[in-house]
Amino acid sequence: MVIGQSPPPSQVHKDYGYTPCKSLVYRARALAVDIVEGTYSHQYEALWDCCHELKRRNLRTTIVIKSELEGDRPRFERLYICLAACKKGFFDGCRLAICLDGTKVKCPHPGQLLTDIGVDANNDMFPIDYVYLEIESVDSWVWFLELLVADLEIANSNGYVFMSDK
Incomplete structure (x- = not known):
């Protein structure tokens, strides 16, 4: 990309004619990661079960x-x-x-x-x-x-x- 040139249009812009700001994209990505991988607090709740299973199998x-x-x-x-x-x-x-x-x-x-x-x-x-x-x-x-x-x-x-x- 050349300085002064606008970035290529995103898929959202092509599909819906909307250009989201970077902070909105960042928050949406963080929310999607939490949904897919689970939040840190949810992962810590599973820690005791994971450790119990590890001890049971080893x-x-x-x-x-x-x-x-x-x-x-x-x-x-x-x-x-x-x-x-x-x-x-x-x-x-x-x-x-x-x-x-x-x-x-x-x-x-x-x-x-x-x-x-x-x-x-x-x-x-x-x-x-x-x-x-x-x-x-x-x-x-x-x-x-x-x-x-x-x-x-x-x-x-x-x-x-x-x-x-x-």
């Missing part, structure tokens, strides 16, 4: 959801997931080195994603577990690492190497 998988009650409805705070296959893979083929990392998640419900990554025999990364939580803090890291220690049954940390960028 025995020895650990899933912990931390929430607080707001009135009669739970308000999501944190989610910890350690799949049984990841635990088994860590014990079967990884070194006793665990890398800890966290990253910000930008969405309508922002938070933090914390992960534990193992190192296999080829020096490749191997996911162990992850947690989605409201904010990265000492309390959230302690909660995450206590669940990791329980999952991997670490009674004595001698022999393990923990690495972090902090």
Whole structure:
């Protein structure tokens, strides 16, 4: 398109002779996405059912959801997931080195994603577990690492190497 030239007519303009403004198109698209994919609040309501199904189909998988009650409805705070296959893979083929990392998640419900990554025999990364939580803090890291220690049954940390960028 050349500067100063008007954009080509949209399908709506061709069909109905109407040119909607950008904000109207944006709101209509957002509404259509909510109808097709569901709203974020509706997806969070399905979280408990999804986690229950994941645990039912993957025995020895650990899933912990931390929430607080707001009135009669739970308000999501944190989610910890350690799949049984990841635990088994860590014990079967990884070194006793665990890398800890966290990253910000930008969405309508922002938070933090914390992960534990193992190192296999080829020096490749191997996911162990992850947690989605409201904010990265000492309390959230302690909660995450206590669940990791329980999952991997670490009674004595001698022999393990923990690495972090902090």
